[in-house]
Amino acid sequence: MHTTIINAEDLLVATKFSPPRLNARHIARGQLLARLQEGQRGIATLITGGAGFGKTILLAQWRLELMRAGLDVAWIAFSLDDRQFASFLAYLLSALQRLGLRIDPEWLNSDGSEQSTNALIAIVTREAQSIGRELHLLIDDFQHVESPAAHRLMQKLLDHCPANLHLTIASRSTPSLSLGRLRMQGNVAEIDFTELPFDLDETRDFFQQNLSSLTLSADEERLIHDLTNGWPAALQPIATMLRVRPSKRSQLRSILWKSNDLQAYLAEDVVACLPPGLIDFMEKVSLFRRFNPDLAQFVTGSSRAHELIKRAEDENLLIHRIESNDNVPWYRFHPLFGEFLAQRLSSRSDLQVEALHQRASQWFAERDYLVEAVRHANLGGDLDYAVKAMEEAISTNWSMAYISPMLHLLERLPQETLFSHPRLFIIGCLTYAFTARPDKAQRWLERIRRTEAARNPAVSSKFTLADAAIALQLDQPRRVISLLEPSQQSPLENRSLRYISLSALATAYLAVGRQEDARRLYAQQPIHAEDRDNDMAMVFESTRALAFLKEGDAREAERLGASILARAEESYGRGSVSASLCAATLCDASYELDHLDDALRVLANRSGILRSSMPDVMARASICRARIAVIRETPRAALDFLESQAAHFQVMGLDRPQALMLAEQVNLLLGQGEVRRATELVALLAALESTQHATAETRGEISAIAALSRARLALAQHDPAWALEDLAAVGAFAERSGRVRTLVKVRLLAARAHRELGHQDAARESLRAAVETAERLGLVRTLLDEGPAVMAQLAAWCQELEPEVPLAAYLDRLRACNGSDEEAPTIAVPTRSQADLPRINLTPRELEILGLVSQAMSNKRIALTLNITFGTVKWNVKNILAKLGVSSRYAAISLARQQGLLK
Numbered sequence: 001m002h003t004t005i006i007n008a009e010d011l012l013v014a015t016k017f018s019p020p021r022l023n024a025r026h027i028a029r030g031q032l033l034a035r036l037q038e039g040q041r042g043i044a045t046l047i048t049g050g051a052g053f054g055k056t057i058l059l060a061q062w063r064l065e066l067m068r069a070g071l072d073v074a075w076i077a078f079s080l081d082d083r084q085f086a087s088f089l090a091y092l093l094s095a096l097q098r099l100g101l102r103i104d105p106e107w108l109n110s111d112g113s114e115q116s117t118n119a120l121i122a123i124v125t126r127e128a129q130s131i132g133r134e135l136h137l138l139i140d141d142f143q144h145v146e147s148p149a150a151h152r153l154m155q156k157l158l159d160h161c162p163a164n165l166h167l168t169i170a171s172r173s174t175p176s177l178s179l180g181r182l183r184m185q186g187n188v189a190e191i192d193f194t195e196l197p198f199d200l201d202e203t204r205d206f207f208q209q210n211l212s213s214l215t216l217s218a219d220e221e222r223l224i225h226d227l228t229n230g231w232p233a234a235l236q237p238i239a240t241m242l243r244v245r246p247s248k249r250s251q252l253r254s255i256l257w258k259s260n261d262l263q264a265y266l267a268e269d270v271v272a273c274l275p276p277g278l279i280d281f282m283e284k285v286s287l288f289r290r291f292n293p294d295l296a297q298f299v300t301g302s303s304r305a306h307e308l309i310k311r312a313e314d315e316n317l318l319i320h321r322i323e324s325n326d327n328v329p330w331y332r333f334h335p336l337f338g339e340f341l342a343q344r345l346s347s348r349s350d351l352q353v354e355a356l357h358q359r360a361s362q363w364f365a366e367r368d369y370l371v372e373a374v375r376h377a378n379l380g381g382d383l384d385y386a387v388k389a390m391e392e393a394i395s396t397n398w399s400m401a402y403i404s405p406m407l408h409l410l411e412r413l414p415q416e417t418l419f420s421h422p423r424l425f426i427i428g429c430l431t432y433a434f435t436a437r438p439d440k441a442q443r444w445l446e447r448i449r450r451t452e453a454a455r456n457p458a459v460s461s462k463f464t465l466a467d468a469a470i471a472l473q474l475d476q477p478r479r480v481i482s483l484l485e486p487s488q489q490s491p492l493e494n495r496s497l498r499y500i501s502l503s504a505l506a507t508a509y510l511a512v513g514r515q516e517d518a519r520r521l522y523a524q525q526p527i528h529a530e531d532r533d534n535d536m537a538m539v540f541e542s543t544r545a546l547a548f549l550k551e552g553d554a555r556e557a558e559r560l561g562a563s564i565l566a567r568a569e570e571s572y573g574r575g576s577v578s579a580s581l582c583a584a585t586l587c588d589a590s591y592e593l594d595h596l597d598d599a600l601r602v603l604a605n606r607s608g609i610l611r612s613s614m615p616d617v618m619a620r621a622s623i624c625r626a627r628i629a630v631i632r633e634t635p636r637a638a639l640d641f642l643e644s645q646a647a648h649f650q651v652m653g654l655d656r657p658q659a660l661m662l663a664e665q666v667n668l669l670l671g672q673g674e675v676r677r678a679t680e681l682v683a684l685l686a687a688l689e690s691t692q693h694a695t696a697e698t699r700g701e702i703s704a705i706a707a708l709s710r711a712r713l714a715l716a717q718h719d720p721a722w723a724l725e726d727l728a729a730v731g732a733f734a735e736r737s738g739r740v741r742t743l744v745k746v747r748l749l750a751a752r753a754h755r756e757l758g759h760q761d762a763a764r765e766s767l768r769a770a771v772e773t774a775e776r777l778g779l780v781r782t783l784l785d786e787g788p789a790v791m792a793q794l795a796a797w798c799q800e801l802e803p804e805v806p807l808a809a810y811l812d813r814l815r816a817c818n819g820s821d822e823e824a825p826t827i828a829v830p831t832r833s834q835a836d837l838p839r840i841n842l843t844p845r846e847l848e849i850l851g852l853v854s855q856a857m858s859n860k861r862i863a864l865t866l867n868i869t870f871g872t873v874k875w876n877v878k879n880i881l882a883k884l885g886v887s888s889r890y891a892a893i894s895l896a897r898q899q900g901l902l903k
Contacts, residue, residue, distance in 0.1 A: 751766035
């Protein structure tokens, strides 16, 4: 085909027509490429986002996809030199020529007038149509195009674009183009600032690609992802530093905050070209974790606040909207950009910064945002106001969100001030109790009881809850029950404190095996509809998931736990107290079901639930963490972690969690053949058991923990008779306390002991009892973690069973499970005929999501398709799997098709 060549071609920069080279370490943006694929037949695709979010790389990957499909593609990247219409036009026409359009060089002299533009567009559209093939023009860095005439030309091109010409435009700022009509016609696809960040898997892939000799832990990956919010530009300085100085991995947070490369990038590439007024405004509002135009105007004094925020948003200056129930939009800076701006602000005088905080505190207080009001009063040095605001919160809507500002306040207030505000003093006791400092809380409470304030009903009515919170932290569930059971007749008016009381009582019931009482509590104290999003109501609700887990029903625990955690994270953030407390149970349930990736994601970078939470939460989370380390890391890493946790619990005076850490080490050491070291730890357990006072609440469980470890040691030393004696004691405790998973372990070990004694019938009976319970509840790791000896026994017994027996199918699946694949085949549901399948009722939303799952859509893509949150999709998918009784998407699709739920 003959193509007219523009004479000015030699004057153009050739590299503007070539994309950057994709090296072997680039991360394929699979979900975003799928979005581009969906919009491929449309007229226009917009990719808009701030600096460093990978727009150019995504565009280059899309170009390769198009070329692999045999399509005609042209690339053009604009720069600051193309702000004027003449330069813009020259590059645009040359790019169109590369697609085969014949354009006379005279059009380079176009003046951008309406008449000239209309004529040029007529030629371009006619030429494109005449080619008859699909043509793709990819435009990068469109934010540099500033000429009104250039925008008019692009608008005309979009308005009259032939069906075979497709434009993909990447820009930092939102282009000044009117796309409403094309949107209504479904001819525009858009990827914006909220979709460009890496997700956690992509962050993990980035470091696997860029750190050849260093493997980051799940905690480190999650920490980096949380700090960067998936901002690709921020990941490179970390990777560079870790390659050069791997010892710095313990200082990941400071690497980011102090990275000269990142600071220079933000200064030179993000804010350098911004007007001083906008920079000054953004520095001032960087004080806020979130802000809206009214708040920004009040604090900064700028009447242009709304306009400046809109400009920052339009130019994608690392700012994004956050979900809110308010009519007024709220915004947040990217955390690294916010820190960068805050550091610039800190160079101003302390008095100026404090004055901004004080005005912020006033604004938040007047609108009943008391958490923010207290925070800014603290930072503004107005402690009197902080005390007043916190006291007001205590009497109205105090919640766990106040723990952080309350701790900050407690560190700064003289004790004399606290004693003059007894209601605040009581909340101080609760705050210390909830942050694993029960001894200090107890001393404070004893002291306030000796003052006149103890006679004030508004103060004394909180004593019982404070005592119970301390007892819970001291691992004294029976004392919690004795304190809180009577108080249920006259519940506290403050709804958060009421749900704290209910959560503590339910947790205590479950700790002592009173599941029926816990269920009665849920029935008698339902969560009110208006309280569904209250943080402590969510924690109370999560104890229901814990109840299922205690009974061995990990599937229902995971389904319910995932739903509650998604809501807690969406409402209060991943690092909130409520989310962390909900996470422990979900992690335990996911691990039991062998969903190791899910368990790791839940637990990653949540050190609080390992070190400074309630005893039961810390113990269960620590055991999950150690067992995952055995599978995903090394036994040595797990042993080191358990040893550290045992020492931590010893310092805290928590005997039961310490015993659990020692017992877990014994099991792991015996699996490694280290009998001598295991024997030493069994002796430590015996010593810990002997120190328990006769009335100690944890004495019975610690004795059971020690007995189970002795039984394991006896089996390792080939003394099965001794093992059976201890197992009988552990089994009796498990029966009394409703510990189903412990009972299954006891039966598995008893089967092994009977077999060594030659009691074949007793061995088979113990094995059958264990497996029947495990199959009914869907247990996986409880069996797998017992190691090769038990699994070999199961394999031998499986050969004796008829193939059609459900237990045989369960055992086959169990043996096939390697404990490393999140999408492992279902364990608990044996193959059944169509007639045997139960009727499954899915909601319309679940059916809709299941249909998209069957199309191989990811959760994120489903969320975008249905315009719902990622957390909502994940929760519904968990529900679908639970209702179908399967653990993988593939199994769900297969069973749904058998049921006729899918065509």
